Amino acid sequence: MELGGECNINCSKTSYSANIVFHTKPFYGGKKPRITAEIFSPNNKKSFCSIEGEWNGVVYAKYTTGENTVFVDTKKLPIIKKKVRKLEDQNDYESLCLWKDITFNLKIRDIDAATEAKHRLEERQRAEAQERKEKEIQWETRLFHEDGECWVYDAPLLKRLGAVKHQAGKQKFTPDDQGKSSKLSNNLPLGEPITPFLLQWFLSQGYWTF
Incomplete structure (x- = not known):
């Protein structure tokens, strides 16, 4: 199974953004599934970094300065198993x-x-x-509430992080x-x-x- 398509990430804090495309393996040819991306600095229409590689292999970063580096090597990333209640x-x-x-x-x-x-x-x-x-x-419902035609999680990540930070400061x-x-x-x-x-x-x- 392969999930492909394009997604955009925008950071509200720094105004940096990225356009990411997940390329699926074609019906003809042996090209492996790839990922490409362009990263933009605030108020700049020209990307300063291009990302390309295999999404389950090595992904490389190429900067406008001419520097080429390994962005991430997924084969070297640790596999973290989820923890669940009994x-x-x-x-x-x-x-x-x-x-x-x-x-x-x-x-x-x-x-x-x-x-x-x-x-x-x-x-x-x-x-x-x-x-x-x-x-x-x-x-x-226990964890979601209805908002128009959408369902919204009652405890979003930012809310939980704020609560943890507040509790850590007191305890x-x-x-x-x-x-x-x-x-x-x-x-x-x-x-x-x-x-x-x-x-x-x-x-x-x-x-x-x-």
């Missing part, structure tokens, strides 16, 4: 709980069982939605507190990466269309 500590409607039978069967490569588990989950969700509609029960940690915090983090289970096998199954279920 299933027993999660709510019933969190995705890991809802999908546990599906993910289990995908891990053991039982496609039929995974598809059947997915079908049961979808049918249950349809039945619950129909029941709420008949009883005129409004679904209560002092002892060595014992830090040890407890480290122990808690180490006990969190690690999530599983998405493999090509899993991607093929997701595609077969119609999760992505191109």
Whole structure:
């Protein structure tokens, strides 16, 4: 699976901007998926840095000064696995709980069982939605609120960073507190990466269309 296209990044603090294009592998030819980008300084229509390379390999930066450097080598970047709560500590409607039978069967490569588990989950969700509609029960969200035609996250990153910074300025940690915090983090289970096998199954279920 490949996701390609163009995106623009604008920094509201520095006014620097970048135009980034993800190039997918063509149907004909063996050219690998690439990434290109142009980085602009404030109030300047001419880029001062061009980026080009393989998005899963080495990406190079070329500056208008003539300097050429390695921008990033993805092969050397550490793989950081996500940390998640244990299933027993999660709510019933969190995705890991809802999908546990599906993910289990995908891990053991039982496609039929995974598809059947997915079908049961979808049918249950349809039945619950129909029941709420008949009883005129409004679904209560926990983490998002509706804003016009969009859904907005209640705790955006900037808001959380501000809260953490404020709390850090008020609270002092002892060595014992830090040890407890480290122990808690180490006990969190690690999530599983998405493999090509899993991607093929997701595609077969119609999760992505191109």
